[in-house]
Every structure is written in structure tokens, then in C-alpha cells.
Amino acid sequence: MKxxxxxxxxxxxxxxxxxxxxxxxxKAGTTIAEKNKxxxxxxxxxxxxxxxxxxxxxxxxxxxxxxxxxxKSIAVYGLGDVGLNLCDEIMKDGIExxxxxxxxxxxxxxxxPIKRLEDEVEEVDAVVVTIPDEFEAIKNNIGxxxxxxxxxxxxxxxxx
Amino acid sequence: MKDRxxxxxxxxxxxxxxxxxYLAKTLDAALKHNIDICVYDASSNDETEKIVQKRISQGYxxxxxxxxxxxxxxxxxxxxxxVNSGYGYVWLCxxxxxxxxxxxxxxxxxxxxxxxxxxxxxxxxNASVYADGYKEYTNSVEFCKECFTPSTxxxxxxxxxxxxxxxxxxxxxxxxxxxxxxxVYYELFKDGNISxxxxxxxxxxxxxxxxxxxxxxxxxxxxxxxxxFTETIRKxxxxxxxxxxDLEKALGHTTGMYSWCNLWLMRAEGNLNLxxxxxxxxxxxxxxxxxxxxxxxxxLCPAKVARRIALYLGNFIYDI
Numbered sequence: 194m195k196x197x198x199x200x201x202x203x204x205x206x207x208x209x210x211x212x213x214x215x216x217x218x219x220k221a222g223t224t225i226a227e228k229n230k231x232x233x234x235x236x237x238x239x240x241x242x243x244x245x246x247x248x249x250x251x252x253x254x255x256x257x258x259x260x261x262x263x264x265k266s267i268a269v270y271g272l273g274d275v276g277l278n279l280c281d282e283i284m285k286d287g288i289e290x291x292x293x294x295x296x297x298x299x300x301x302x303x304x305x306p307i308k309r310l311e312d313e314v315e316e317v318d319a320v321v322v323t324i325p326d327e328f329e330a331i332k333n334n335i336g337x338x339x340x341x342x343x344x345x346x347x348x349x350x351x352x353x
Numbered sequence: 354m355k356d357r358x359x360x361x362x363x364x365x366x367x368x369x370x371x372x373x374x375y376l377a378k379t380l381d382a383a384l385k386h387n388i389d390i391c392v393y394d395a396s397s398n399d400e401t402e403k404i405v406q407k408r409i410s411q412g413y414x415x416x417x418x419x420x421x422x423x424x425x426x427x428x429x430x431x432x433x434x435x436v437n438s439g440y441g442y443v444w445l446c447x448x449x450x451x452x453x454x455x456x457x458x459x460x461x462x463x464x465x466x467x468x469x470x471x472x473x474x475x476x477x478x479n480a481s482v483y484a485d486g487y488k489e490y491t492n493s494v495e496f497c498k499e500c501f502t503p504s505t506x507x508x509x510x511x512x513x514x515x516x517x518x519x520x521x522x523x524x525x526x527x528x529x530x531x532x533x534x535x536x537v538y539y540e541l542f543k544d545g546n547i548s549x550x551x552x553x554x555x556x557x558x559x560x561x562x563x564x565x566x567x568x569x570x571x572x573x574x575x576x577x578x579x580x581x582f583t584e585t586i587r588k589x590x591x592x593x594x595x596x597x598x599d600l601e602k603a604l605g606h607t608t609g610m611y612s613w614c615n616l617w618l619m620r621a622e623g624n625l626n627l628x629x630x631x632x633x634x635x636x637x638x639x640x641x642x643x644x645x646x647x648x649x650x651x652x653l654c655p656a657k658v659a660r661r662i663a664l665y666l667g668n669f670i671y672d673i
Contacts, residue, residue: 222661229669233561240561244377251381261407351377352407 234326237347238275241325244350245278255279256286258349264318268339269293270331271323272307275346279323280305291317294335310335319344354387358465360440360514364393364430365448366423369400370562375451376408376416382454384415391417393434395425428526428533435517435537441465442472443514445534447507449563457556460487461511464550471496471538471549472511474556475503487552493542497589498596500551502607505535505582508557516541531577532585543590564671565622572673574624578610579636601639611641618668620651620659627652 248255259267267288269276272295280290284304292306292314308314320343322331328345336343361383365372372392383390394401405418421430434445442465446452457474464472473496490496503509517537529536568577586600593600605611619625630637630652637648651659663670 218661222664225664226670229664233669236561240374247381348373351373352404 237325241275241347241350248350248353253353254282254286255349255353256283256288257353259283259288259319262319265289266291266317268308268314268317268320269305269323270320270335271295272305273323276323279321279346279349291315310338314338317341321346321349354462354465355441356387357389357439358441359388359444359461359511360438360442361388361390361444361446361452362393362434362438363390363446363448364395364427364434365401366395366425366427367397367401368448369396369404371448371560372401373404374560374562375448376404376413378451379454380408380413380416382458384413386454386458387415388454388458389415389417389440391419391434391438393419393421393430395421395423395430397423428531431534432519432522432526435512435514436519436522438514440514442511444511445507446557449560449566450506450508450557451560452508452557453555457554460552460554464511464552467548467550468513469548469550470513470516470542471547473500473504473549473551474509474511474554475500475506475551476553476555486554487550490547490549490551493539493545493547493549494593494596496542496547496549496551497539497593498599500549501535501586501600502603503551504538505532505604507534510538512538528588529585530581532581536585536589539589539593543592545592565673569622569624570673572624572629574619575629575633575637578604579633579640583636583639602642605641611637611643613643613647614663614666614668616643616648616651617659617663617666618670620654621656621663621668621670622673623656625652 245255259265265288267283268291269280270293272280272293276293276295280293284290290305292308294310295307317339319341320335320339322328322343323346324331325345325347328347332343332345361379363372363375376390379390382388392401392405394405396402402418402420405416409416409418419433431445434443444452444461461472488499490500521540522533522537525533525536525540566574568574582604583601586597589597609615616625625648630648634645637643638645654662660670
């Protein structure tokens with residue numbers, strides 16, 4: 194009886210250990226995949242901002258893109274660093290940023306009204322998405338709401 | 354550069370984002386150094402054309418565009434590039450291989466000034482082997498032995514524009530199929546004489562938007578590298594016979610294609626499975642040093658597990 198009990202105990206310990214190790218391995222794989230995704234994201238942002246800086250060095254403005262495409266008013270999706278830099282630059286050149294969508298609704302006290310996707314909003318000439326790594330998903334999400342072009346920030350920066 | 358001295362030729366098909374990024378990174382430098390860029394486009398829609406035409410309208414008079422019917426083979430466009438471009442030198446470049454023109458222009462100008470037939474860039478092998486970071490060649494067999502792998506990269510070779518005739522390219526296309534382009538370099542110099550320079554330098558960066566090659570997306574990676582390259586090497590002119598055995602494994606050694614780490618990645622992405630292994634087994638034995646039992650072990654592993662192992666080994670995995 195003691196032997197059986199001892200065997201059961203050892204067996205349980207082994208099973209629990211393997212289960213624990215397996216869970217760690219699975220979690221490690223998920224974590225690595227998430228980190229890799231972040232690396233790719235920041236590579237995109239690095240290249241984007243690198244190009245943006247070189248545009249500034251050669252006195253090229255992002256507003257040129259909007260002028261060439263007859264876009265006078267826009268909405269911005271994503272009002273993080275990239276979104277704010279975009280708005281700062283183009284508003285100085287007379288492009289109207291009517292409103293923005295951002296998850297952090299109460300974070301900004303800005304001249305740009307922050308809206309939710311569910312809100313009724315005015316028509317704009319274009320919506321600019323400032324999150325290049327999630328552009329396709331965002332475009333599919335908001336495409337039903339807007340009939341105007343939905344443009345990614347990298348299309349703008351790499352076209353000027 | 355003098356007018357029409359150097360052309361950067363970029364064949365592309367249905368990669369508008371890659372072209373947009375490529376032009377954003379290279380146009381200003383190309384304009385500054387009087388280098389022309391031409392996009393040879395076989396896309397099924399006009400997205401790439403719009404991007405290029407917009408750039409031309411912005412004042413980039415050094416940018417050219419040529420449209421082909423959809424699905425025009427890459428070799429056909431390359432023939433047009435090498436035979437009909439009319440430039441002193443042609444730098445054939447992939448749309449995902451973004452040239453660093455400012456970094457390389459002085460070297461390129463210097464070698465063009467020496468009237469070299471071929472200038473090859475690469476960053477394979479031990480840099481200390483190359484005094485001053487480069488090596489000049491007058492013997493095509495020696496060049497083939499040492500520079501075969503970098504010469505197969507789209508972006509690694511600048512070729513004198515007047516060298517390739519239509520007859521030669523047609524011959525290479527019929528004989529070497531998809532590898533007509535690298536084969537042309539060795540058919541051209543089959544008399545043993547070449548005036549070439551290999552420059553040990555990283556000449557480009559990979560586009561952030563490029564995740565897979567065309568061969569990887571079509572799950573033809575092993576077929577393209579093991580079978581096609583082996584057949585190409587074997588078909589090269591007889592003058593290269595002394596080095597063909599070395600070339601067979603050269604690609605694997607220099608690129609790490611058949612390394613433990615990369616095989617798990619290929620398994621995870623669907624570029625290595627039982628069917629692919631059986632079809633290419635003979636050529637895998639020739640092209641790689643990896644033991645056959647390792648291939649079997651990896652193939653028998655479920656793709657989900659292979660994906661996890663590939664991650665642990667430091668690979669980035671993108672869905673095809």
C-alpha cells in the first residue's frame with residue numbers, strides 16, 4: 194500500500210511538473226512572438242520617423258501630400274506621438290484636422306475634438322491612420338463609416 | 354555620374370508598398386548623383402504606376418517607368434533591362450533590396466572609372482580575406498569560385514551595359530530558365546577573362562515591408578535553391594568544371610539556408626514538408642551538409658511545434 198501510495202505521489206509530481214514546464218514553454222513562445230511583433234512595429238516607426246526627419250531637413254512639408262490630392266480637411270485615427278506631430282505640422286499649413294479618434298479620450302486637452310467611433314461625425318476629405326502596423330485592420334474597421342479615402346501615415350511620408 | 358552612365362533597374366510586380374518605400378529611400382540620392390532609376394512593372398493593377406508617375410510629376414526626372422502585361426516573366430523583363438537599356442552600366446536590383454546609394458557611390462564611381470565589366474557587392478565570408486575591403490579579378494573561374502553566391506543576389510551586381518546581346522540572353526533563358534540572370538554573368542566570360550571587382554560591403558538594407566521572397570511565398574524555396582541552383586551550376590560552361598563541386602554547397606554555406614535554425618523556420622512557414630523533401634531529396638543531398646535524418650526529424654514535427662521551436666531559435670515568423 195505504501196509502495197502504491199508512494200508511486201502515485203511520484204507520478205503526480207511528475208505529471209504536475211511536466212504540465213507546469215509545458216505551460217512555461219507555451220507561454221515563452223507566446224511572449225517571444227509578442228516581442229518580435231513589437232520589434233517589427235518599432236522598425237516601421239523608426240524608418241517612418243527617419244524619413245520624416247529627412248523631409249524636414251530638406252524643407253519638405255507633409256501638407257504637400259494633402260494639397261496635391263486636394264484634401265482640405267481630415268480626421269486622424271490615433272493621436273499618439275505620430276498623430277500629434279502630424280497634426281502640429283499640417284495645421285500650421287492650413288489643413289483642417291476636424292477631429293480625431295483615440296482610445297485615451299480624456300488624456301488630451303487639445304484643439305482637436307476627440308471622438309468615439311460610435312459618435313456621429315462630420316464628413317471629411319480623408320481619414321489618416323497614424324498606426325502603420327495596424328493599418329489594414331483599422332481600415333476594415335472604420336471603412337464602413339467613411340466614404341472618403343482612408344490613408345496610412347507611411348503612404349504620406351513616403352510619398353512626399 | 355555622366356548622363357546615362359548608370360541605371361538602377363527595379364523589376365517589380367504587385368508590390369506597390371515596396372516600390373513606394375524604395376523610391377522614398379533612393380530617389381533623392383539618385384538624383385543628386387545623376388543616376389537614373391527605372392521601374393519595370395508587371396503588376397495586375399495600376400497602383401505601382403500611380404506611385405511612380407506621382408514621383409515623376411514631383412520633378413524626379415531621373416525616374417523612368419516601363420509597363421509590361423501582367424505575369425510577364427521576370428527573365429523577360431531582365432532581358433529588356435540588360436539588352437535594351439542603353440546605359441553604360443546597369444544595376445539590377447530587387448524591389449525589396451533598398452540600395453544605399455550615398456554609402457556606395459564613391460566605390461561605384463571608382464570602379465566604373467576603371468571600366469570594369471562587372472562590379473559585385475556582397476557581405477559574405479570573412480572580411481579580413483579582402484585587403485582594403487575588395488578584390489579584383491581577371492580570371493573568371495576564380496571569380497566564379499569566390500563570388501558565385503553574392504552574384505546571384507538581385508542588387509549585388511553592376512554590369513557593363515553593352516555586354517549582353519539578345520542572342521546570349523535568349524540562350525541563357527532557354528538553358529537556365531529562372532536563373533538566366535546569374536548564368537549570363539558566367540556565360541559572358543566563359544573564355545576565362547574577366548575584369549571584375551568584388552566589394553565586401555553591405556550595399557543595401559532589406560525593406561521593412563518585405564517579409565518573404567517570391568519563392569518563399571510560393572513555397573518553392575527549397576526547389577529554387579537546392580534543385581534549380583544545382584542544375585544551373587552543372588550547366589555552366591566547361592571552363593568552370595574545376596569549381597562546380599565547390600559551388601554546389603557554396604550557397605548553403607554562405608546564406609545558412611540549410612542550418613538547423615533556418616530549417617525549423619522553413620518547416621513553420623510551410624516551405625519544408627514531407628512532399629517537398631521527397632521531391633527535392635536528391636538535390637538537398639548535393640546542396641546541403643545537413644544530415645538527412647535531421648530533415649526527417651524536422652518534417653515529422655507538427656507545424657505548430659516547429660513554429661514554437663523556430664521562435665525559440667530567434668526567428669521572426671510571418672504568415673504567408
